[in-house]
Amino acid sequence: xxxxxxxxxxxELEMLQRHLLILKHVVxxxxxGILKLAEETSIPSHKVRYSLRILEQEGLIKATAPGAxxxxxxxxxxxxxDSMIEELSKRADELKKIKIAR
Numbered sequence: 001x002x003x004x005x006x007x008x009x010x011x012e013l014e015m016l017q018r019h020l021l022i023l024k025h026v027v028x029x030x031x032x033g034i035l036k037l038a039e040e041t042s043i044p045s046h047k048v049r050y051s052l053r054i055l056e057q058e059g060l061i062k063a064t065a066p067g068a069x070x071x072x073x074x075x076x077x078x079x080x081x082d083s084m085i086e087e088l089s090k091r092a093d094e095l096k097k098i099k100i101a102r
Contacts, residue, residue, distance in 0.1 A: 013088075015051075018043060020081075022051040023060060027074065031067035 025037055034052065038045040052068055055061045059073040 030069040033067035
């Protein structure tokens, strides 16, 4: 059961997962277009387009005529990604420690 307390966080994590999956495919297959990304990831093209927009706003990719490509900021971001995910995991572990009598 998802409540309003957890629904937003769950949605944000799902979106982060999608953004990272799209970024992974751009890194591995650049340049790559929206339709190819949608086909390879089974993510609807409108969601792919949104993820690409967010990744571009973050400076991690850029739009080119043949498709999305990485930028000079992609490498440094990827080097820090594991530690960022580990920090999120630690926060989730802290939530597990909150015991409420039932």
